[in-house]
Every structure is written in C-alpha cells, then in structure tokens.
Amino acid sequence: MAKIIEYFSIATSNIGKRKLRSWLTMIxxxxxxxxxxGLISLGQxxxxxxxxxxxxxxxxxxxVTPAGNVYxxxxxxxxxxxxxxxxxxxxxxxxxxxxxxxxxxxxxxxxWGKEDIGFYFVSGNPTKNDESxxxxxxxxxxxxEGRYLKPDDKFKAVVGHDYATSTAFxxxxxxxxxxxxxxxxxxxxxxxxxxxxxxxxxxxxxxRDTYFELFDxxxxxxxxxxxxxxxxxxxxxxxxxxxxxxxxxNQKEGQEDFAVKTLQEYLTSFLTILNIVQxxxxxxxxxxxxxxxxxxxxxxxxxxxxxxxxIGIMKAIGARNSDILFLFMIESGFLGLVGxxxxxxxxxxxxxxxxxxxxxxxxxxLLMATSPWYLIVGALAFAFIIGMLSGVLPAKQAASLKPVxxxxxx
Amino acid sequence: xxxxxIELNNVWKTYYMGNNEVHALxxxxxxxxxxxxxxxxxxxxxxxxxxxNMIGCLDVPSKGEVxxxxxxxxxxSESNLAxxxxxxxxxxxQKFNLINTLTAKENVILPMILQDMTKQERELKxxxxxxxxDLTDRMNHRPNELSGGQQQRVxxxxxxxxxxxxxxxxxxxxxxxxxxxxTVISFLKKxxxxxxxxxxxxxxDEHIAHNAERIEYIKDGKIxxxxxxx
Numbered sequence: 001m002a003k004i005i006e007y008f009s010i011a012t013s014n015i016g017k018r019k020l021r022s023w024l025t026m027i028x029x030x031x032x033x034x035x036x037x038g039l040i041s042l043g044q045x046x047x048x049x050x051x052x053x054x055x056x057x058x059x060x061x062x063x064v065t066p067a068g069n070v071y072x073x074x075x076x077x078x079x080x081x082x083x084x085x086x087x088x089x090x091x092x093x094x095x096x097x098x099x100x101x102x103x104x105x106x107x108x109x110x111x112w113g114k115e116d117i118g119f120y121f122v123s124g125n126p127t128k129n130d131e132s133x134x135x136x137x138x139x140x141x142x143x144x145e146g147r148y149l150k151p152d153d154k155f156k157a158v159v160g161h162d163y164a165t166s167t168a169f170x171x172x173x174x175x176x177x178x179x180x181x182x183x184x185x186x187x188x189x190x191x192x193x194x195x196x197x198x199x200x201x202x203x204x205x206x207x208r209d210t211y212f213e214l215f216d217x218x219x220x221x222x223x224x225x226x227x228x229x230x231x232x233x234x235x236x237x238x239x240x241x242x243x244x245x246x247x248x249x250n251q252k253e254g255q256e257d258f259a260v261k262t263l264q265e266y267l268t269s270f271l272t273i274l275n276i277v278q279x280x281x282x283x284x285x286x287x288x289x290x291x292x293x294x295x296x297x298x299x300x301x302x303x304x305x306x307x308x309x310x311i312g313i314m315k316a317i318g319a320r321n322s323d324i325l326f327l328f329m330i331e332s333g334f335l336g337l338v339g340x341x342x343x344x345x346x347x348x349x350x351x352x353x354x355x356x357x358x359x360x361x362x363x364x365x366l367l368m369a370t371s372p373w374y375l376i377v378g379a380l381a382f383a384f385i386i387g388m389l390s391g392v393l394p395a396k397q398a399a400s401l402k403p404v405x406x407x408x409x410x
Numbered sequence: 411x412x413x414x415x416i417e418l419n420n421v422w423k424t425y426y427m428g429n430n431e432v433h434a435l436x437x438x439x440x441x442x443x444x445x446x447x448x449x450x451x452x453x454x455x456x457x458x459x460x461x462x463n464m465i466g467c468l469d470v471p472s473k474g475e476v477x478x479x480x481x482x483x484x485x486x487s488e489s490n491l492a493x494x495x496x497x498x499x500x501x502x503x504q505k506f507n508l509i510n511t512l513t514a515k516e517n518v519i520l521p522m523i524l525q526d527m528t529k530q531e532r533e534l535k536x537x538x539x540x541x542x543x544d545l546t547d548r549m550n551h552r553p554n555e556l557s558g559g560q561q562q563r564v565x566x567x568x569x570x571x572x573x574x575x576x577x578x579x580x581x582x583x584x585x586x587x588x589x590x591x592x593t594v595i596s597f598l599k600k601x602x603x604x605x606x607x608x609x610x611x612x613x614x615d616e617h618i619a620h621n622a623e624r625i626e627y628i629k630d631g632k633i634x635x636x637x638x639x640x
Contacts (some may be wrong), residue, residue: 313507318490
C-alpha cells in the first residue's frame with residue numbers, strides 16, 4: 001500500500017509542525033527506553049564478565065563446603081555442617097578426582113605499622129605443589145610483586161593488593177615487610193594482583209599448617225577444592241563425591257551437612273540472581289515507559305481535538321474511517337519511534353559510561369556494556385508499538401467524528 | 411435527455427436540540443441532471459447548507475431518499491459514503507477548508523492519495539489542474555501564504571482532483587472580495603463549459619446565483635420556486 005508511505009510523510013510533517021509539544025511528549029518515551037536499554041546492556045555486560053571470570057577459573061573444579069555455607073560466608077557456630085579433615089581421603093577415593101585442596105579462612109586482627117591495625121580475612125592455603133596451584137587458580141591469585149608461598153614456608157604471608165597500594169593505610173607492604181597476625185610476626189613474600197573487591201584485596205594468605213598453629217583450632221577445613229580429571233565430567237564426579245560423603249556420614253539424600261557444587265553450578269546460581277535483579281530493574285524502568293505512553297495518548301487526544309476540522313475536511317474529500325485511524329496511529333507510533341531512537345542512543349551512552357566508571361573503580365577490564373543488535377532493533381520496534389497503541393483510542397475517536405459536525409466546528 | 415445525477419425525493423432532516431425538534435429540511439425534492447449548473451438560493455436558516463450536506467453525502471436524511479447516480483445513499487456504510495465522496499463529488503467550501511500543514515500541491519494531491527492513485531499519475535494530474543486555475547507558480551506555498559482568492563482556487567483544483575461527476579460549492583465567494591469572487595466564479599464557469607462538469611452552488615447572493623443556468627429558491631426547508639436563466 002503506497003498510501004501507508006504517504007501517511008508516514010503526512011504524519012512526520014504534522015509532528016514537525018508542533019515541535020515543542022512533540023519533544024516534550026517524546027521525553028517520556030526516551031527516558032523509559034534509555035533506562036531499559038541501558039540496564040539491559042549493563043546486565044548483559046555483567047553476565048558476560050562473570051562468565052569470562054568463571055571460565056578463567058576453569059570448569060573442571062568442584063567446591064565442597066559445609067551445608068548452609070554455600071557462598072563461602074564466614075563460618076561460625078551456627079553453620080549447621082562441618083567438613084572433616086578425613087573427607088579428603090574419602091574424596092580422593094572417588095573416580096575422576098585429580099587433586100584435592102583444603103583451605104581455611106577466618107577474620108583476625110592484623111597489625112603492621114603503628115596506625116595500621118584492623119580485622120581482615122586470613123586464609124590458610126595449602127603449599128604443596130599441586131594443591132597450591134589448584135587453590136591459586138580457584139581463588140584467582142596472580143602475584144605482581146615477590147612470590148607465592150613455597151612448600152616449606154612457615155611464617156610467611158602473601159598480602160592482597162590493597163596492602164601494597166591503598167592510600168587508606170599509613171604504611172604500605174611490600175616483599176620483605178613485616179606483618180603481625182594474631183600477635184605473631186610474618187614476613188611478607190608477595191603481593192596479589194587486584195581483584196576488584198575489598199574482601200579479596202585485603203585478604204592475607206598464609207600456609208595452612210601455620211594457620212592451625214597460629215589460631216590453635218581443630219583441623220576442620222572450611223572449603224575443599226576438587227579438580228576433576230579431564231576424561232570425567234564434573235557433574236558426574238560431584239554426584240559420586242556426594243554419594244561417598246553421605247555413605248561415610250550415614251546421611252540420607254537431602255539431609256547432608258555438606259554441599260557439593262561444580263563451578264558451573266555456581267555460575268548458574270549467580271546468573272539466576274543477576275537475572276532476577278535485572279528483571280526487577282527493567283520492570284521499574286518499564287513504569288517510566290508506561291508514563292511516557294500515557295503522555296503520547298494525552299498529546300494525541302489534544303491533537304485530535306485541535307484537528308477536528310482537518311479530520312472533517314479529509315473525510316469530505318474521501319478519507320474513510322480506516323484512513324483517519326491509520327493516519328493518527330502512525331503519527332503516534334512515530335512519536336514513539338523518534339523517542340525510541342533518542343532513548344536508544346542515550347541508553348547506549350549511559351551504559352557505556354557506567355561500565356567505564358565501573359572499570360576504573362573496580363580495576364577490571366572485563367566489564368563492558370553489551371548491546372546486541374536485537375536489543376536495539378527490539379527497543380525501537382517496542383517504542384513504535386507503544387506509540388501506536390497509545391494512539392489507538394485517540395485515533396478511534398478521530399475516526400468516528402462525523403464530517404458534518406467537524407466542518408461546522410470552528 | 412441527460413441522466414439525472416442527483417435526486418432528492420421528499421427529504422426530511424430533523425435535528426434535536428435538547429428537547430426541541432428542529433426540522434432543517436421539510437420534504438425537499440430536487441433533481442440535477444448531468445452537465446447542469448444549478449444554484450441553490452435562500453436566506454440563512456433556510457436549510458440550504460443541510461440540503462448541500464445531503465447532496466454531498468456528508469449527512470444522511472431522517473426521512474426520504476437521496477440518489478446519487480441512481481444509488482440510494484441511505485443504505486451505504488460510512489466507508490462507502492467516503493468512497494463516493496472521494497470519487498464522485500468535489501467540494502468547495504466558503505472557508506476554503508484547505509489543510510494548513512500541506513502545500514497547495516499537496517492539498518490537491520491528498521484526495522488522489524486517499525483513492526490510491528500512483529505517484530506519477532498524481533504529480534501529472536496535480537500540475538494539470540493547478541495550471542487550469544492558474545496557480546502553477548504558487549503550488550509549493552502553504553495556504554497561509556496565499557490570498558483568499560488563491561486559496562479558493564486551490565480548493566477548486568482539489569475538488570477536481572478525481573474528475574468528479576459533481577462539484578458542490580457552498581458559498582464559494584462568501585469569504586472573498588468581489589474581484590476575487592468573480593475570478594472564482596469565472597473558473598467555475600470555465601469548468602462547466604470546457605469540461606462539462608456538473609456544478610451545484612449554494613449562495614445567498616442573487617448576483618452570484620445568476621451565473622447558474624437554473625436557480626432553486628429554498629425556504630423553510632422546501633423548494634419555493636425555480637427560475638431558469640437564459
């Protein structure tokens with residue numbers, strides 16, 4: 001229908017005639033679209049960053065933790081389950097297990113220099129070669145100064161990035177510095193690269209044997225890290241580990257005091273949470289779109305009222321009700337579409353800005369706003385449809401006007 | 411004998427204003443044959459505009475029959491009436507009724523768009539009829555950049571866009587000075603003479619009415635008398 005194209009040009013010229021009002025109407029839409037596009041781009045970027053981060057850790061890892069302590073929060077008396085040192089042997093017996101590493105961590109007083117005293121995480125990590133490299137991999141440890149812990153190190157420590165760089169501390173630590181943990185002197189041998197969160201960047205890593213000596217606690221591991229042999233699928237191995245640990249403890253399925261998760265499962269649960277957060281945020285942004293749509297409807301009603309006579313003329317010279325209906329719906333769709341174009345541009349700008357600020361603050365290069373083409377096309381189509389739908393009622397009103405009455409109307 | 415294009419047969423139109431019934435038309439009967447130039451004359455309130463709306467399919471009667479080329483408009487849907495208006499009738503209004511956001515040429519083209527004419531045909535036709543009303547030099551101006559007389563000539567051009575069988579002119583000179591008015595009338599006469607277009611003109615001005623071949627005098631919603639010129 002060639003008519004439709006003509007309607008577009010008539011509609012644009014009508015919108016152009018009422019510049020200020022059209023712009024004000026479109027603000028409603030472009031704020032909404034900008035928010036939706038921006039949030040989705042950021043969310044997708046975040047998802048990608050997390051996936052990449054997890055891929056770096058490797059998908060052949062399984063994490064065993066006490067039940068109820070799924071995300072490695074601080075273990076305490078309330079933690080329902082406990083892991084045992086013997087679990088290592090049980091897990092090692094499972095087919096497909098390559099390496100098992102046990103780690104511990106707790107919050108402790110740390111002192112270095114007169115004013116630099118605080119409570120931070122101390123992590124007891126294994127120092128034996130295979131176990132040590134497995135822990136380093138899973139905890140994403142990269143050394144930027146000095147070295148990591150060696151098998152026979154005793155009172156040596158690797159410190160997080162903040163200790164070497166943060167301006168919050170009076171004295172910064174470097175290899176050779178001394179640090180006092182729980183009243184015991186340690187020599188700093190290495191500094192970890194920045195990970196972007198304060199918890200990790202202020203953790204001090206010491207040998208696990210020294211950890212038990214230092215805190216004089218019973219030897220319960222907080223986390224057991226398992227690496228799976230290449231020929232085995234992590235999911236199957238995780239199932240077997242669960243089975244063996246249950247047998248060992250005489251526990252029924254569903255009543256375990258421990259949790260076994262592959263890194264893939266961790267990723268999935270992270271992404272699920274992220275999706276929920278994203279849905280809620282986009283939902284909130286959608287409310288502003290609704291407000292924008294009502295703005296378009298309001299403008300279209302005013303336009304119909306103003307153009308009663310024009311509608312009458314058009315009907316007199318042969319416009320059918322459907323012609324008038326289309327004309328007004330296309331006009332309101334156009335308001336939506338132009339609002340959408342500006343909204344998409346703003347949204348892209350906004351998400352990239354936030355992502356770049358995020359990269360600066362977190363010191364990670366991974367966070368990028370991701371705006372696939374279908375997001376952009378979808379947002380534009382959505383804006384046009386919203387505009388059209390907002391125009392339905394006003395357009396129907398316009399179409400139903402009687403030519404005699406409108407021509408008499410001045 | 412030329413065929414009858416318009417026939418009003420005992421047509422009544424009643425409006426309701428609150429509880430009052432107003433009979434704008436009270437059994438009017440009228441016939442217009444192909445190629446005629448007819449004037450409908452009467453004082454204001456006589457029902458001549460209502461009669462005009464009936465002839466132009468802008469309104470349907472309360473009682474009686476209106477035939478356009480032998481078809482009863484009472485039984486037509488709104489969408490069919492619009493089609494009939496678009497293809498068979500050209501309107502010229504007292505207040506020009508051009509669309510202000512469109513240029514003269516676009517105003518002339520609009521009826522053709524509504525009837526799905528191709529772009530090429532439209533451009534050619536628009537140029538041809540704007541030439542006929544002597545406005546080719548002003549065709550890209552918008553109505554507010556044109557004088558009243560020029561606007562009415564654009565309206566004449568628009569009314570001819572679809573080669574209608576009838577042109578209905580409702581007080582075409584009512585808003586014009588006498589010089590522009592007579593120019594407009596001369597264009598209507600030219601159309602009638604050269605193209606054989608049927609013209610029905612409503613006016614309250616005896617002098618203007620005398621340009622028609624026949625004058626139908628209307629009073630109180632009925633034809634009171636008929637006068638043949640020449």
